[in-house]
Amino acid sequence: MAWDFQTDSEFQKKLDWAQDFVVNELIPLEPLLGVFSDEVWQQEILAPLKQKVKDQDLWACHLEKELGGQGYGQLPLALMNLVTGRCPFAQEVFGNMAPDSGNAELLAEGGTEAQKEKWLWPNLRGDIRSSFAITEPWVAGTDPTQIQTTAVLDGDEWVINGRKWMITNASRSDFIIFMCVTDADAPVHQRCSMIVVEKGTAGMDVFRDIPTMHHPVESFGELGGHAEITLDNVRVPRDNLIGEVGGGFILSQVRLGPGRIHHATRWLAEA
Ligand SMILES: Cc1cc2nc3c(=O)[nH]c(=O)nc-3n(C[C@H](O)[C@H](O)[C@H](O)COP(=O)(O)OP(=O)(O)OC[C@H]3O[C@@H](n4cnc5c(N)ncnc54)[C@H](O)[C@@H]3O)c2cc1C
Structure with missing residues (x-):
């Protein structure tokens, strides 16, 4: 199947926002990688950035809405990765970091309610890896x-x-x-x-x-x-x-x- 890397104009606006956010807010933080403790990095630096992504309705955008995502699916995620792939922690900030993102899909497909409670929801919240x-x-x-x-x-x-x-x-x-x-x-x-x-x-x-x-x-x-x-x-x-x-x-x-x-x-x- 041929694919020309185009998307609809609404999602293109989201991609444009993501591009600007990655270039101007995430990439400048790269020199700080490894400088702070994991807790400070997660709570003080990444958490507010994740909130900005959520405010744009872009958190885990490939996942279905019932999983806390936006339901855009896999091809928009591929376009999103052309933007977020430039920064080593951008995918974590956008809630689609491998291997968690794929594991969420697997648990959503095959997991029991008890398994989702134990592993899927905490994983999607970013509480566990x-x-x-x-x-x-x-x-x-x-x-x-x-x-x-x-x-x-x-x-x-x-x-x-x-x-x-x-x-x-x-x-x-x-x-x-x-x-x-x-x-x-x-x-x-x-x-x-x-x-x-x-x-x-x-x-x-x-x-x-x-x-x-x-x-x-x-x-x-x-x-x-x-x-x-x-x-x-x-x-x-x-x-x-x-x-x-x-x-x-x-x-x-x-x-x-x-x-x-x-x-x-x-x-x-x-x-
Ligand atoms: C960055 C990174 C992250 C990874 N993360 C994970 C992970 O989270 N979980 C996980 O399970 N795995 C992970 N992997 C492993 C990855 O899935 C394997 O490296 C991949 O499947 C290839 O297997 P292999 O390395 O054993 O190479 P091989 O299967 O040995 O292949 C080596 C080469 O031989 C060729 N080849 C193999 N069999 C044949 C054949 N019968 N005839 C002709 N050519 C053949 C292949 O095409 C390839 O060019 C990761 C790998 C990388 C590099």
Whole structure:
């Protein structure tokens, strides 16, 4: 499908406001990144900026209104990312920071009311952070049919074993959604399920942020870092499964499909 990067005049006005806001109010703050404590940065600096975005009806603009967004959808988000991608914290200020934004879509699609209360609403408010873990070190990340991390039901608990890496923000996340093999004998695209593991769960070790071109020095706890994680007999309640057993591939497309467009425009802006 061809796309000419045009939008309707009403949304174009929003984009023009966003462009002005990013250039004149966000980019000038970049030298202050890392200068203040996380609390001061969040409460004193980002919170008033987020309010300005909300006042413009642009907070999480791609999400449906019942999720606290504006219902604009994914293509306007892609255009928005051409603007916000220029500043490393602009997406947080606009309420569409990856991986939280995609995780919100996944929880909205597959989560129970209890799961939404526990993870979705606090995540959308910006009170907690999340990660999404598919990729593993020993198999091709481009082919999730090769995932080796397993989750086995034992009574009322899932017991998870495996290893993930490149997991964005995992060293800062309050919960991580893991894609695990729950039935190795099922047809290939029904083998995996999505299961939430909360920070601090025994047996889960988020032990380093992997060096990348973006963050060339190995570190830990960096927002925007990409962590490696081991899972050694991690036990979580049965209710931490999102959606159906075997529904992992379908749920993953809820967030990965649109991401192929809006991540690309963000990177265009960053470049
Ligand atoms: C900045 C960043 C953030 C990330 N964040 C996350 C995250 O939050 N969560 C997460 O789960 N993952 C994350 N990832 C991992 C990402 O999803 C994987 O890097 C991606 O899926 C590619 O997998 P891979 O690195 O294992 O490369 P590979 O799959 O090994 O691919 C390497 C190269 O080989 C090619 N290739 C692979 N298989 C074949 C084949 N059969 N035939 C021919 N060519 C082939 C590919 O096209 C590619 O060019 C992140 C990666 C980056 C760079």
